[in-house]
Amino acid sequence: MMRRIGRVERIARRLLLHAVLIGGSIVFAIPFIWLGSTSAKVADEMYPPRWIPQIPPRVVQSPYIQLRVNEKAEKPSRVTEENWQRLAVPVQTAITARLVELGPALPAFFQSYLREQDWAEGVFARLLKRMPDEVFEKSEEEAAAWFVNNLDEELAAEVFDAVYRRVAFSDVVFHGWDVRVEQPTEQNKFPWRVERGDVELIARTEGLRRPAQExxxxxxxxxxxxxxxxxxxxxxxxxxxxxxxxxxxxxSWHELRLSVEMAGRKxxxxxxGYLGSDRWxxxxxxxxxxxxxxxxxxxxxxxxxxxxxxFNEPGKVKLTLECRQAKGIKSAWNKYMNNYRDALRMVPLWAYVKNSLILVVLNIAGQLLGSSLVAFSFARLRWPARxxxxxxxxxxxxxxxxxxMIPVFLIFKSLGWYNTLKPLWVGSFFGSAFYIFLLRQFMKGIPSDxxxxxxxxxCGYLGIYAWIIVPLIKPALAAIAIFTFxxxxxxxxxxxIYLNDQRLYPLSLGLFALQVFQLGNYGLMMxxxxxxxxPVIALFFAAQRHFIQGVTLTGIKG
Incomplete structure (x- = not known):
């Protein structure tokens, strides 16, 4: 009986230990999960904060009506839940009826969308922001009347422009290498024509904020x-x-590609480019x-x-725009990877990575060589004042x-090393006090036999160091390599402090430069x-065994 109880206790203890470890892993993974989810968001998804980025709609035909998630009608804090449940639906129904009533005064192409729920909800959300506190305390008829009376043609058109999802084209601008700018398109005169596909071009000169060719x-x-x-x-x-x-x-996150033909060349x-936003x-x-x-x-x-x-007409250029459908999960892939594409394209990221790798290799080599040699002299050699x-x-x-920091900077500057990578790696070949201490204690556990x-x-001292000591301290060297990386x-x-030339920036400083240029673009920064x-996470999982050994082992048993 006691044996059975002891076995149950061991199992319970093990389960509790694993539960604590799993819970701790989840807690510490939360910041990285938030980092990854934010990197897949576009600008209008940042507020209010949500864990899961929006899944883009499957758009087979356009235009269509859709309200943004962050523009949906939400209960104001000053309105009770009971009054919200009582009046929200009747008020939106009254708004829809009012839109139908305003229909004849609105542009003709609005008519087929008058009963769209998202349009009415968008109007409702706008009016909630200017609504007096007492409106939701009134009867259903009085509350609906307030919203109906405050809905005019201007507000209806303004909200329609926000919920009307469309692909449209307006101006084309040419920029020259000599800073010359040409705008060959004229206002309200749209040049595009259909060459292939199930598409119709419609000139929209009124009803929307910006005239365009839809x-x-x-x-x-x-x-x-x-x-x-x-x-x-x-x-x-x-x-x-x-x-x-x-x-x-x-x-829709469909792809948009351009071809240019002029002077006999293509x-x-x-x-x-991607049709990912709902703005110009x-x-x-x-x-x-x-x-x-x-x-x-x-x-x-x-x-x-x-x-x-x-095509070789003098003084003319031929432009061809091709729009390719993002099928299935391709639209979600285009959206979630968009910030990564921009980060890799907008800055010389691979140049930054190259500089970081150079510094990593030199610092790891320097620390392993310098710290181990100094530690060997403290642990295995006898000399005065050791x-x-x-x-x-x-x-x-x-x-x-x-x-x-300042004295070392002045020393490197006097050596002519400012704005070079040398100050960032030369010092590692002199060792680090902590790593020297770690390796010395490791070496002192090795039997003198x-x-x-x-x-x-x-065998001489260098031979002993190279052929006896170094093979036995590999776990500690692996831990030092990980720490240094x-x-x-x-x-x-x-x-x-030491670099002024952007071509020498490592990845950490390069990302800071990206933040300066793209201030406020949190998705791109994430x-x-x-x-x-x-790379740091991958290194930890790949080398965690060596990391643990380097901390726990103390040489060999003798």
Whole structure:
């Protein structure tokens, strides 16, 4: 009986231990989960905060009516739950009836959407913000009357423009390498024509905030539609730097690609734009140049040369826009990966990664070599004042880094190393006080018989270090390598102090530069942070066994 009780206790203790470990893992994973979910969001999803990013709608045909999640009608804090349940639905029904009543005074293309629930809810949400406190205390008829009386044509059109999801095109602007700007399109005169696909172009000159050429499309039969136009070009073809196409997106996350033909040559977009927002956006395509390899913030999509073209009209340029459907989960993939694509495209991320890897390799090599050699001299060699010198090394652990920051900076600057990577790795070859202490204690646990046997065989001190000591302290060296990697990879203050040339920035400082240029774009910043954090997480899981051994082992048993 007692044996059975003891077994139950052991099982219960083990289950409790695993439950605590799993719970702790979940708690510590919460910040990274939030980091990953935020990186998959667009700007209008940031507030109010939600854990799960929105799934984009499956858009087969457009235009359509849809209200943003963060613009839906929500109960004001001053309204009781009882009154909200009593009046919310009747008031929205009255708003729908009012929209139908206003129909004849609204533009003709509004008529088919008058009974859309999202339009009425959008009006309801707008009016809730200006509603007096006592309205929801009144009867159903009186409350509905207040909302109906405050709904006019202007408000109805304003909300319609916000919920009307559409693809539309307006201005096209040419920019030259000599900073010359041309706008070949005229207001209310839209140049695009249908070349292929189930799409109809409709000129919308009234009813919406911005006149445009609306693309009414359907992907039920075909998964692509193509628009084209020929525009005048006053500047020389070789002077044309980039083309800006103003368009309104419909949150479908379909791909948009541009082809350009002029002077007998054809150019195609190497990177796609996306119909991901529900606002006006300017998509910029720039011809391939040295700018693509520079450290500039790349706010454009690249146009690559695609061979000869039959179009060769002087003073003219032919533009072709191709819209490809995002089928199935492709729309969600396009949305969730959008910030990662922008982070990889907008900044020279791979140059930053290269600099970080150079620093990581040099610092790891320096710490392993320098710290192990110094620790070997303290642990296995006998020389005058050895223990006193070791105490001095340990004493440096008590000096804050902030105290020595300015003197060390002045030393490196006098050596001519400012704005180079040298100050960030040379010091590692002199060892670190903590790592020296760790390795010394590790080495002192190794039996001296191994060292004596090596001496009898004629092995010198360096031979003993290389062939006897180093193989036995591999777990500790692995732990030091992990610590050094994490410290160097995440180091921000050192590069900030010593580097001024953006080409030398490591990843940590490069992401800070991205934050300066893209202030407020939290999704982009979180995506870049995920890219920086993933190598550290992968290293920990790959090397956790060595990490634990390096902390727990103390040599070999003798």
């Amino acid at each position: 693309a009414k499309y359907s992907f039920r039969e075909q998964d692509t539609f193509v628009l084209g136009t020929v525009l005048p070009l006053d500047m020389k073809p070789e002077n044309l730097k980039k083309i800006v196409v103003s368009n309104h997106a419909d949150r 150019y195609r977009s190497a990177q796609a 956006q300017d998509i910029t395509w720039q011809f391939a140049s040295d700018d693509d390899k520079s450290i500039k913030m790349k706010t454009w999509l690249r146009l690559d040369e695609a061979g000869p073209s039959s 223990d006193f010198c070791f105490m001095l090394v340990l004493a440096t652990l008590m000096i804050p880094a902030q105290v020595t 191994l060292e004596d046997g090596a001496k009898i065989d004629g 994490m410290g160097t990879w995440n180091d921000f203050m050192g590069p900030l 995506a870049a942070s995920v890219l920086m954090t993933l």
